Amino acid sequence: MNAPAATITLNLRIWRQATPDAAGAFAAYRLEQVSTDLSLLEALDHLNGQLIAAGKRPVGFEHDCREGICGSCGFLVNGQAHGPQAATTVCQLYLRQFEDGATLVLEPFRARAFPLLQDLSVDRSAFDRLLMAGGYCSVNTGSAPAANAILIGRDQATSAFDTASCIGCGACVASCRNASASLFVAAKLAHLGQLPQGQPERARRNEALQQQMATEGFGSCSNQLECEAVCPKQISADWISWMRREGWR
Amino acid sequence: MMTTTRLDPCLPAGPLDSAWQRTCEGLPLISPANKRRLRVLVVGTGLAGSSAAATLAEQGYRVQVLTYHDSPRRAHSVAAQGGINAARNYAGDGDSVERLFRDTVRGGDFRAREAGCHRLAEISGAIIDQCVAQGVPFAREYGGLLAQRNFGGALVSRTFYARGQTGQQLLYGAVQALLRQVEAGRVELFTRREMLELITVDGVARGVVCRHRLSGELETFLADAVVLATGGYANVFHLSTNAVQSNASAIWRAHCRGALFANPCFTQIHPTCIPSGDGDQSKLTLMSESLRNDGRLWLPLQPGDQRDPKTIPEAERDYFLERQYPTYGNMVPRDVASRRARELCLAGHGVGPGGRSVYLDLAEAIARDGQEAIESRYGNLLEMYARISGEDPTSTPMRIYPAPHYTMGGLWVDYHLMSTIAGLFVLGEANFSEHGANRLGASALMQGLADGYFIAPATITAWLAGQPLPAVNANHPACREARAAAAARIAALLVPAGTGTASPGTVAGGAGRRPVEAYHRELGQLMIEACGISRQGERLQRALLELADMRGRCDAELRVSDHGTPNNPELEKALRLQDFLGLAELMLRDALAREESCGAHFREEHQSADGEARRDDEHFAHIAAWEHRPGAEPVRHSEPLTYTAIPFSQRNYR
Numbered sequence: 001m002n003a004p005a006a007t008i009t010l011n012l013r014i015w016r017q018a019t020p021d022a023a024g025a026f027a028a029y030r031l032e033q034v035s036t037d038l039s040l041l042e043a044l045d046h047l048n049g050q051l052i053a054a055g056k057r058p059v060g061f062e063h064d065c066r067e068g069i070c071g072s073c074g075f076l077v078n079g080q081a082h083g084p085q086a087a088t089t090v091c092q093l094y095l096r097q098f099e100d101g102a103t104l105v106l107e108p109f110r111a112r113a114f115p116l117l118q119d120l121s122v123d124r125s126a127f128d129r130l131l132m133a134g135g136y137c138s139v140n141t142g143s144a145p146a147a148n149a150i151l152i153g154r155d156q157a158t159s160a161f162d163t164a165s166c167i168g169c170g171a172c173v174a175s176c177r178n179a180s181a182s183l184f185v186a187a188k189l190a191h192l193g194q195l196p197q198g199q200p201e202r203a204r205r206n207e208a209l210q211q212q213m214a215t216e217g218f219g220s221c222s223n224q225l226e227c228e229a230v231c232p233k234q235i236s237a238d239w240i241s242w243m244r245r246e247g248w249r
Numbered sequence: 250m251m252t253t254t255r256l257d258p259c260l261p262a263g264p265l266d267s268a269w270q271r272t273c274e275g276l277p278l279i280s281p282a283n284k285r286r287l288r289v290l291v292v293g294t295g296l297a298g299s300s301a302a303a304t305l306a307e308q309g310y311r312v313q314v315l316t317y318h319d320s321p322r323r324a325h326s327v328a329a330q331g332g333i334n335a336a337r338n339y340a341g342d343g344d345s346v347e348r349l350f351r352d353t354v355r356g357g358d359f360r361a362r363e364a365g366c367h368r369l370a371e372i373s374g375a376i377i378d379q380c381v382a383q384g385v386p387f388a389r390e391y392g393g394l395l396a397q398r399n400f401g402g403a404l405v406s407r408t409f410y411a412r413g414q415t416g417q418q419l420l421y422g423a424v425q426a427l428l429r430q431v432e433a434g435r436v437e438l439f440t441r442r443e444m445l446e447l448i449t450v451d452g453v454a455r456g457v458v459c460r461h462r463l464s465g466e467l468e469t470f471l472a473d474a475v476v477l478a479t480g481g482y483a484n485v486f487h488l489s490t491n492a493v494q495s496n497a498s499a500i501w502r503a504h505c506r507g508a509l510f511a512n513p514c515f516t517q518i519h520p521t522c523i524p525s526g527d528g529d530q531s532k533l534t535l536m537s538e539s540l541r542n543d544g545r546l547w548l549p550l551q552p553g554d555q556r557d558p559k560t561i562p563e564a565e566r567d568y569f570l571e572r573q574y575p576t577y578g579n580m581v582p583r584d585v586a587s588r589r590a591r592e593l594c595l596a597g598h599g600v601g602p603g604g605r606s607v608y609l610d611l612a613e614a615i616a617r618d619g620q621e622a623i624e625s626r627y628g629n630l631l632e633m634y635a636r637i638s639g640e641d642p643t644s645t646p647m648r649i650y651p652a653p654h655y656t657m658g659g660l661w662v663d664y665h666l667m668s669t670i671a672g673l674f675v676l677g678e679a680n681f682s683e684h685g686a687n688r689l690g691a692s693a694l695m696q697g698l699a700d701g702y703f704i705a706p707a708t709i710t711a712w713l714a715g716q717p718l719p720a721v722n723a724n725h726p727a728c729r730e731a732r733a734a735a736a737a738r739i740a741a742l743l744v745p746a747g748t749g750t751a752s753p754g755t756v757a758g759g760a761g762r763r764p765v766e767a768y769h770r771e772l773g774q775l776m777i778e779a780c781g782i783s784r785q786g787e788r789l790q791r792a793l794l795e796l797a798d799m800r801g802r803c804d805a806e807l808r809v810s811d812h813g814t815p816n817n818p819e820l821e822k823a824l825r826l827q828d829f830l831g832l833a834e835l836m837l838r839d840a841l842a843r844e845e846s847c848g849a850h851f852r853e854e855h856q857s858a859d860g861e862a863r864r865d866d867e868h869f870a871h872i873a874a875w876e877h878r879p880g881a882e883p884v885r886h887s888e889p890l891t892y893t894a895i896p897f898s899q900r901n902y903r
Contacts, residue, residue: 018814035527037639045766046529052819055747055760057812062319064492066532067633069417070323085636092636117463118816125440128320132432136425137384141304141702144375144382148339151393161386161411164418168322197384 007033008100010043014059015107016119024116026105036096040083040104041066041073043095060119068092068232071167074174075120076107081171081230089169089232109174113181113217124170126216127184134208135188137197150196157195164191165233172227178219183227185209186243187235193246206246256509256874256888259663260364265350265894269368272664273707277714284309287713290472292444292457292499294321296416296423296694297677298478300701303426306435308706313470314427314436315459317443317494321424325480325492326697329416330537330630331400332408333380333694335373340397344405346370353692354895356402356582357657357685358848358864360512360872363892364664365683369692372699377409379702383422387411400690401538402582402902408691413537413630419694423701442468443821444499445735447475447506447673450727453718454503454673458731460739465815467732469723473716474672474709477503478701481656481678483516485829485836486781487773488525489653490535494821500660500679501828508668509874509886511661511681513832514840517688517849518782519654520546520586523637524606533652534637536609537630538690541579543614543623544647546570546590548607552597558608558646569593577902584687584782584849585902587651591782592860594650601648608646615643651782655693657684657849658839661874661888665708666700669874672716674709676700681872686848742823746810762808765822769829771799776833780840785853789841796837800830835875835883842885845869866897 010031017024034043041063048058064072068089075090077083083093098104106120114122152160164187172183189206192198198205221240228237261268279287287310291302294316306312318324336349349370354363377395381387387409388396397406411418430436442459448471449455456471482497483489504510521536547568549561569589571578579586590607599605615623620643624631634642659681660668666682668675677697684692721728747760779792807827809820846855846862847869855863871887878884 018812035529037527038529039531039637042527042529042531045531049764049766051761052764052810053761055762055810057746057810057814058819060816060818064318064323064494065325065328066493067328067534068636069328069414070325070492071327072319072323087632088636092633094636094639096639118814124319128322128428128438131425132428134432136429137382138429139379139382139426140307141300141379141426141706142375144378147337147374147377147381148394150381152389153393154389154391157386157389160384161388161418164384164386164411164421165414167327167417168320191386192384195384195386197382 006036006096008036008095008098009033010095010098011101011103012047013103013105014119016059017116018057018118020116034095036094038095039066039091040077040093040095041091060121062121063091066091069167071169074109074169074171076109076174078105081109081174082232087232087234109170111173111179113179114170114173124168126218127168127170127181129216130181130185130209130212131188133212134201134205135192137192138201152195160191160194163187163194163235163239166235167233169232171230171232173218175226175230176219176222177224178222180221181213181216181218182221182240182243183231183235183237185213186239189243189246190239203249206243256661256886257663258362258888259665260362261664265364265367268364269371276707276711279710279714281309285311287311288313288472289474289476289709290315290456290470291476291478293324293478293480293679294318294424294427295324295326295478295480295677296420296697297701298324298476299420299423299427300698301476301478301676301705302436303423303430304702304706305709306430308710312430312436313439313472315439315442315444315457315470317441317462319440321427321438322421324420325495326420326694327417328492329694330413330535331539332398332410332415332691333376333419334400334407334691335377335409335695336370336407337374337377339395340406342405344407348405349373349407351895352403353683353689354685354892355898355900356687356689357683358687358900359685359866359870359892359897360515360847360890361683361685362890363894368704369683369696369699372703373695376695376698376702380419380422383426385411385418385422398539399542399580401541401580401586402689410539413539413627416694419698423698444479445502445738445824446731447503448727448731449506449670450721450725453671455721456728458735460735462821463816465817467735469728469732471721471723471728473713473718474674476674476676476705476709477660477679478676479679481659482829482832483653483656485772485833486653486777487769488530488533490519490522490533493531496825496828497832498825498828500675501832503660503668503670503673505877506670507877508670508673509661509876510658510835511872511874512658512839513836513875514780514843514850515657515686515848516653516836517583517655517657518587518651520583520590520651521609521649522652522654523634524601524648524650526602534633535652535654536634536647536649538583540609540627540630543626544579544609544611545613546579546586546607546609548593548598548600555600558600567598574902581902582687582689584851587782588851590651606648606650609649610646611642612646653777653781655688657681657686657688661872665711666705667708667712672712674705676705686850738824738827739820742807742809742820743811744808746812762810763806765807765809765819765826768803768807769822769826772826772829772833775799776836780836783851783853784840786841789837793834793837796830796834803827803830838883839873839875842873843869864899
């Protein structure tokens with residue numbers, strides 16, 4: 001049980017771009033003998049410590065909770081959003097998933113609706129504007145009926161929860177060849193559309209979010225299902241089909 | 250050093266029952282036309298901030314909301330796992346407002362205000378109604394009714410939950426309500442803004458100075474009332490269950506401008522977290538307390554026993570909480586569980602690397618209910634554990650260890666949630682309010698939402714109704730002074746990149762600097778050792794000296810390279826660290842001054858023969874509220890606590 005932690009050496013190729021307007025390029029770094037008990041973000045912390053100590057600008061990347069729930073982190077690892085492990089955000093991707101001596105290419109999510117800010121960071125505020133368009137139930141504080149007044153079946157509640165668990169990381173957009181936000185939008189529509197509380201605004205919500213999706217510059221769904229494959233919360237692309245049917249209701 | 254002072258908590262008169270309702274009915278109102286002219290500034294978008302901002306906007310105020318995140322949805326409330334308490338007695342196990350009230354007072358070890366705890370219990374049910382109406386997908390029974398589960402420190406099932414992601418779902422409900430108001434034009438949302446200074450005009454809070462995290466610019470936001478809902482300060486320990494960016498700067502800056510800081514040493518160390526390992530580890534991850542419903546904590550009876558846990562026979566295992574606390578067993582409150590785990594690890598029974606963990610074993614529950622049932626109850630938690638540890642918790646006992654998790658202390662507020670600075674309201678974990686010396690599980694979400702949805706909107710209205718405030722613009726001397734103070738702090742930290750050679754704080758032989766992280770790690774080690782689960786007078790005294798030395802070194806050495814890019818995460822870390830250093834000193838002083846053991850504050854000098862905390866109600870049944878004095882030692886004020894409904898009693902979970 002008390003075996004010393006294994007270590008690993010990694011070759012990193014990281015997209016470096018100081019500002020949104022600057023030219024970007026890959027830069028190569030080597031991490032020697034880092035513990036496999038570190039997450040990939042902790043390995044980047046380690047690298048940044050070395051860069052700071054050498055007087056160089058650290059690698060910029062978004063992160064916060066480091067437990068896979070805030071949705072802040074996200075970039076491509078060898079072309080895959082959040083890297084090779086299924087159902088895992090990049091902050092929960094541990095180095096034990098990689099071979100000693102592996103090369104990891106880290107680059108930012110690329111989508112017109114997600115302008116690049118710096119290095120591995122992009123601006124995902126388009127997601128908030130999608131929700132603003134109608135991703136809510138219009139109830140003011142204090143006016144709610146008693147919680148148990150409306151029964152909701154267990155399966156229905158579970159299914160609504162599954163879609164509500166989207167963390168807004170943007171991996172679905174980054175993995176889509178059309179940079180579509182269909183899975184993000186479908187998840188929100190399905191979360192509220194499956195619950196009795198979401199019914200009054202259901203049709204209007206669908207229309208408003210679809211329209212906002214186009215306004216933000218997200219593309220259309222191309223049925224490649226890459227979004228489902230990279231979603232850290234494993235939200236099913238079936239909900240995109242469900243969303244299509246919403247338009248015909 | 251201690252003074253009893255004019256701290257007026259503005260408590261309601263008369264019986265506790267329905268005191269909040271009576272208070273509300275007596276509060277002045279403002280006409281809709283006048284509300285449109287009044288501005289409220291809300292800092293922070295967690296449960297308390299988002300819910301307050303949305304509700305204030307619904308009521309007609311012009312609201313501005315600031316968050317240092319890229320989106321309000323990232324606030325750390327999102328990570329709360331287990332659930333939210335409410336006195337609804339849907340489970341039919343005898344729960345009531347009265348019982349939730351009593352559990353909260355007792356759980357807080359008689360160091361919270363009776364009236365505040367009662368109000369919380371009174372409001373709790375309406376929170377669930379509100380969240381359900383927003384579409385929060387709480388767990389349900391097959392018949393369609395809301396499900397509840399049991400949590401530590403309670404004998405009833407009053408915790409509502411959404412799998413292990415309750416905080417996420419409640420936050421999304423509040424954030425969606427907030428975004429609805431942004432769309433309606435009643436809220437202006439400013440993301441990536443970090444508060445650096447509070448602006449007070451004639452002693453009244455009127456705005457804040459922020460740094461835009463992308464452009465680096467300092468901005469001034471002004472309002473008729475300021476709300477801080479900026480969370481807790483557990484990251485003073487460096488490694489905690491908080492998000493990496495969670496910080497104390499907003500409340501610390503307000504403290505330095507005159508807001509008293511209450512009970513800073515009341516910090517909760519959560520018993521069930523994934524232990525630390527590598528030196529580069531950046532955080533400790535919580536495993537929800539709800540796991541203690543089904544998981545049994547144990548250690549090998551034999552010290553130093555490092556056999557594979559599955560090969561250790563029942564007779565050689567010590568289910569230490571069940572042994573020591575037959576009534577509550579594994580469901581004792583957090584402080585008790587943490588202390589017992591630490592003691593046994595120090596006595597050599599600990600398992601895993603460095604002997605710094607205990608087993609949380611689901612085997613019996615899996616044998617009883619089946620693996621599928623356990624996985625559906627805790628699914629995402631078990632997956633998270635497997636990802637982080639590389640071990641399967643359904644076949645190998647989980648290894649857990651206590652970690653700093655929540656801070657009961659915070660800015661002092663009165664019954665109206667207003668700090669000692671007029672017009673400055675403090676909500677959620679950022680204030681010190683209802684958890685006393687120890688917070689019960691699933692009570693943080695309840696308090697954050699009670700503050701935001703129900704209490705602050707009523708009391709802020711009352712404040713604004715009574716105050717004809719003079720107009721202030723960004724050129725007011727107070728604004729210019731606050732901006733200059735923030736600019737000066739930044740200027741003192743930044744040095745041109747590559748010019749570090751031969752100055753203190755540089756790395757040998759290079760042009761670089763020692764990363765801020767290294768200083769923060771050092772501070773964390775000092776604080777967890779001297780002011781963590783267990784505290785002792787002489788050690789605290791020594792820690793004060795060590796901290797003074799560290800602060801001196803930071804003043805001299807701590808600098809950040811300016812690479813010419815306007816955003817600078819290293820600068821943000823340095824600014825936050827400076828504030829943590831100040832707060833750390835206050836925590837040590839508070840822990841030293843409180844010569845008793847109560848709740849999460851355990852002073853080794855004050856314990857009974859069987860190792861239980863010994864409270865001193867004669868001398869310490871009060872809230873300690875610290876006043877900042879620039880260049881001098883802080884002053885400890887106190888607000889006495891009196892109990893009319895519940896007589897003082899020792900907590901007894903045996």
